[in-house]
Amino acid sequence: MENLARGIVAVRAQNDSAFISWRLLGLDPEDIAFNIYRSTDGANATRLNPEPVTGGTNYLDSGPDLSRSNEYWVRSVIDGNERSCTNSSYILQADTKQEPLIRVPIRSGDQIKYVWVGDLDGSGEYGYLVDRHGVQQSFEAYRSNGEFLWEAGMGPNSKNQNNIEPGSAAIDVGHWDGLTVYDLDSDGFAEVIVRIANGVVFGDGAIFDEGSNDDEQFIAVLDGQTGALRASISIPNDYIEHGPFAARLGIGYLDGTTPHIVGFMKNRRDDKVFNRIMAAWTFDGIRLNQKWIWDDQNAGAGSDGHNTRILDVDGDGVDEVGEIMFLLEGNGTMRYSLTDSGIGHGDRWQVAKIDPERSGLQGYGVQQDNPSKLWEYYYDARTGEVLWKHYGDAVGDIGRGMIGDIDPNHPGMESWSAGGNGLYNAPSNSSITNSSELAPWAHLGLWWDGDDTMELYNDGKVEKWNPEAPTTSSSLPRLFRISDYGAVNPGDPNPAFLGDIFGDWREEVVTTNEDMSELIIFTTDQPTKRRLYTLAHNPNYRNGMTLKGYLQNAHVDYFIGNGMETPPQPNIRYVGV
Numbered sequence: 001m002e003n004l005a006r007g008i009v010a011v012r013a014q015n016d017s018a019f020i021s022w023r024l025l026g027l028d029p030e031d032i033a034f035n036i037y038r039s040t041d042g043a044n045a046t047r048l049n050p051e052p053v054t055g056g057t058n059y060l061d062s063g064p065d066l067s068r069s070n071e072y073w074v075r076s077v078i079d080g081n082e083r084s085c086t087n088s089s090y091i092l093q094a095d096t097k098q099e100p101l102i103r104v105p106i107r108s109g110d111q112i113k114y115v116w117v118g119d120l121d122g123s124g125e126y127g128y129l130v131d132r133h134g135v136q137q138s139f140e141a142y143r144s145n146g147e148f149l150w151e152a153g154m155g156p157n158s159k160n161q162n163n164i165e166p167g168s169a170a171i172d173v174g175h176w177d178g179l180t181v182y183d184l185d186s187d188g189f190a191e192v193i194v195r196i197a198n199g200v201v202f203g204d205g206a207i208f209d210e211g212s213n214d215d216e217q218f219i220a221v222l223d224g225q226t227g228a229l230r231a232s233i234s235i236p237n238d239y240i241e242h243g244p245f246a247a248r249l250g251i252g253y254l255d256g257t258t259p260h261i262v263g264f265m266k267n268r269r270d271d272k273v274f275n276r277i278m279a280a281w282t283f284d285g286i287r288l289n290q291k292w293i294w295d296d297q298n299a300g301a302g303s304d305g306h307n308t309r310i311l312d313v314d315g316d317g318v319d320e321v322g323e324i325m326f327l328l329e330g331n332g333t334m335r336y337s338l339t340d341s342g343i344g345h346g347d348r349w350q351v352a353k354i355d356p357e358r359s360g361l362q363g364y365g366v367q368q369d370n371p372s373k374l375w376e377y378y379y380d381a382r383t384g385e386v387l388w389k390h391y392g393d394a395v396g397d398i399g400r401g402m403i404g405d406i407d408p409n410h411p412g413m414e415s416w417s418a419g420g421n422g423l424y425n426a427p428s429n430s431s432i433t434n435s436s437e438l439a440p441w442a443h444l445g446l447w448w449d450g451d452d453t454m455e456l457y458n459d460g461k462v463e464k465w466n467p468e469a470p471t472t473s474s475s476l477p478r479l480f481r482i483s484d485y486g487a488v489n490p491g492d493p494n495p496a497f498l499g500d501i502f503g504d505w506r507e508e509v510v511t512t513n514e515d516m517s518e519l520i521i522f523t524t525d526q527p528t529k530r531r532l533y534t535l536a537h538n539p540n541y542r543n544g545m546t547l548k549g550y551l552q553n554a555h556v557d558y559f560i561g562n563g564m565e566t567p568p569q570p571n572i573r574y575v576g577v
Contacts, residue, residue, distance in 0.1 A: 001026070001537060002183060002190075003574040005124030007502035008090040010072050012098045013060065013525040020090070021058040021503035021524070022074045026537030026570045033077040036061070041068045052077045056450070056528045057504045069094045088124065099485050100525040104146040108517035110134035113172045114548055115496035115510045115519065118181035118190030120149065120224035126501050127224075128510075128519060129181050129192060131172050135159060139171070139179065141192070141203070141227060144502075146519070150227035152192075155199030155207075157214050157244075165268055168197035168217050168244035175306035176246040177548035184221060184251075184259050185285035186575040191230065192222040193261055195247045203227015215244045219261060221283050233288040235265065238295070239275040242267045250547040252310035252319035253539065254330035258282055260291060262321055264308045276304060278321065280332060292332035301326040302339035305365075307549035309351050311540040312557060313361045313381045317571060319543065324349045324365055327384065336384030343377060343386070344370045348401045348442070351381045352555035354413040355427035356564070361557065362387075364426060366401035366417045375419040376401055378426050388429040390421050400442035404454035404553075405561025407432055407467040413561060418442050423470070433470045440465050441473035444498055445553050447506045447535075448479070450528025452562045455479065457509060459493040462522075487511040487520040494551040499544075500535035504528070507535070532560075537570055 006022040013019040020036060033052030036059045039045040048061055064070045071091045076083045110132040120127035125144040132138045137158040141149040160167035163174025171178045171194070178195040185191070194200075197217050200208040203226050210218070210232070220232040235245060245265035254260040261281045266274045278294040305324030312319050313327070321328045324346055326337040349365030360382035367374050375392040379385060401417040403426060412427035416439040423432045423439040433439060444457040449464070456463045456476070460483060463476040471477075482489070490496050490512045497510035501521065509522040535541045535556055544554025558567040 001539070001542060001572045001574060002119050003124060003188060003576055004119070004534065004536065005088040006074050007125060007534070008072060008074055008088055009102065009503045009523055010070070010090045010092040011100055011102065011523060011525050012066060012092065012096045014098065015062070016066055018061040018064050018066065018070060018072075018092055019058065019525045019527070020061060020072050020074075023502070023504065023534040024057045024531060026533045026572055027574065028076075028533065029078055035075045035077060035082060037073040037075065038064065039071045040065060045071075045073060056531050058527055060527050064092075066092075066096065067094055100480070101485060101487075101520055101522045104128070104142070104519040104521060106130060106142055106146055106517060106519055107140065107148060108515055110138075110516070112490040112496060112512055112516050114177065114491055116179070116181040117497060117499070117501055117545065118224065119183065119188070120181075120190050122188045129179075130519070131179070133161070133172070137161070137171055141224065149225060150203030152194075152203050152222065152227050153201040155197075155201060157197045157199050164246070165243060166246050168215055169195070169200055172548070173246075175549045176248060178247045178249060180249040180251060180546045181224070182251040182259055182546055183575060184261070184283040186259070187285065188576045190224045191283070192224055192227070193249055194220050194222065195235070195249065195263070196220045196232070197244065202229050208232075215240055217244055219263065219281055219288060221288060231283060231286065231288045233281060233290060235263070236277060236279060236293050238277070239267055242269050242275060245277075248308050248547070248549050250308055250310050250543065252321065252330075252543050254280055254291070254319055254321070256317040256330075262308065262310055264304070264323065278328065278332070294328060294332045301334065301337050302343070303345035305345060305349060306347055307349065307552050308547060309349075310543045310547065311351060311361070313351065315360065315557070319539070322351065327381070338379070338384055338386070341384070341386045342370070342372055342374060342389075344368070344374075346401075347397075347399050347550060348552060350401070350403045350552065350555065352403060352413065353557060353559040354378075354403055356412055356559035358427070362426070364401060364403050364415050366398035366419065368397045368399070369395050371395060375421060376415070376417050378415065378429070392419060392421070402440075402442040402445065404445040405452070406440065406454050406456070406465040408453055408562035409467055411563060412559070416440060416442055432467070435470070437472050438470040439473060440476055443493070444551070446498065446509065448524050449526045450506065450524070450530060452530065452560075452564060454561070457495070457498065460489050482509070482511050482520070482522065485520065486513055487522070488514055490516070491551065498551070499554055500541070505530075505532035505535050532567065533570065537572060539570065539572060
């Protein structure tokens with residue numbers, strides 16, 4: 001996995017203090033400690049902490065002169081010896097406002113929907129890939145500090161931005177993304193992976209024209225630093241007579257060691273029936289190689305949803321590939337389908353360590369117009385065994401469903417949906433509020449305040465469920481609104497990205513300002529004693545960071561919540577080491 005740097009970040013906090021946060025890396029020694037240094041206006045750096053920090057990887061500096069520029073470094077202490085300082089530091093500029101965010105200037109331009117992160121320049125810090133939705137779409141690459149790198153244009157075949165049958169080069173329409181970022185060849189530099197067609201203009205100005213017609217599509221790997229084409233391969237064209245494929249892309253380790261591009265693709269016949277295929281490719285630094293293709297014509301898989309999930313459901317080190325109704329092995333063969341269990345299409349589904357006492361991972365999903373009046377369900381993600389079902393009083397489109405540990409009074413995670421079934425403890429299938437009205441809104445979770453229960457990101461509001469005083473979804477205790485800081489959700493109601501980008505294990509929310517000339521990245525200013533390695537070094541979570549669809553949370557492969565144990569060191573190795 002990525003050989004990340006410390007990801008130091010600092011924000012101005014309450015009482016004229018500075019809050020500094022940094023990564024604990026996945027392979028750091030268990031007893032590693034840290035010293036924090038500050039330099040004001042370029043003067044000699046002084047150590048701030050009297051004793052090495054052994055708890056949470058954050059520090060509240062109560063003595064800075066915030067009218068001046070302050071640069072912060074973190075040095076690791078191993079076996080009592082302080083290691084030399086790396087180049088990783090963070091400058092809190094003079095007179096920075098008190099706000100839980102950083103602002104990254106970017107070029108102004110067309111509407112943004114999504115942002116991806118990846119180490120584009122080999123610095124050990126995540127840069128940003130930003131989409132743009134003009135008449136012809138494009139995307140732009142930036143370093144972590146906002147320095148512009150390059151732009152690629154998707155050309156005339158991106159003009160059709162229909163969310164069901166988009167143009168052959170359209171990106172980020174409906175639940176189709178067609179774009180992702182990852183270091184495929186393990187050279188320390190992330191590549192950009194995009195589904196393309198004739199007329200795409202790469203970052204170096206070259207124009208793609210290898211298709212025999214405008215419907216023929218390719219998977220392309222672009223250099224993360226320049227945007228130049230490094231390799232391309234034709235997408236299987238078995239159904240090209242029905243038009244181009246819409247696509248969702250993501251990354252997984254389907255053989256346990258090598259990053260694979262995974263593409264889920266559909267087009268629609270004249271009789272409104274969809275053709276569906278899934279395929280996997282690897283990139284060796286020179287060429288793309290197709291590893292397998294799955295065609296559902298005779299698979300009996302059942303319906304797909306609006307999200308692909310790529311994760312290791314059984315802990316054997318090999319990732320599986322899932323849609324809401326079925327799971328494929330890493331080699332592209334069927335592991336199970338939920339069709340025989342009465343599960344149909346739905347808009348949201350989650351897979352995580354929901355039950356800390358049960359082996360493997362568990363899944364939760366909601367249904368859309370299931371004729372049996374099924375609204376939501378919970379199942380064993382290893383085997384597909386359905387553990388419970390909740391029915392409504394009518395056929396309904398539930399739309400949203402969420403899981404997370406938001407009530408410390410019950411072991412494991414809670415589940416809730418937009419269907420009005422209330423709040424349940426998922427492992428025990430027990431109603432917590434005994435009311436269909438008392439539950440949070442089912443949008444996104446967010447690790448923010450540093451305790452062991454999850455916060456909630458709901459339509460631009462950061463909220464906290466209070467189990468001692470349950471409320472309706474419209475009146476949850478609120479920490480803040482992003483609009484308080486001039487931010488908007490560009491993928492309304494979704495942020496451009498939500499995940500662990502820098503700082504300690506807690507998550508960032510990437511939004512923009514109204515004219516799309518600035519990334520406003522919310523990052524916590526709350527101290528915590530909880531010490532966890534960066535979520536980005538958890539393989540399941542990192543895979544989830546490469547996926548979009550209907551934007552949903554990435555989840556780690558261990559239970560995270562009240563009563564959790566410190567997770568074991570992840571079974572990873574860094575690139576270049």
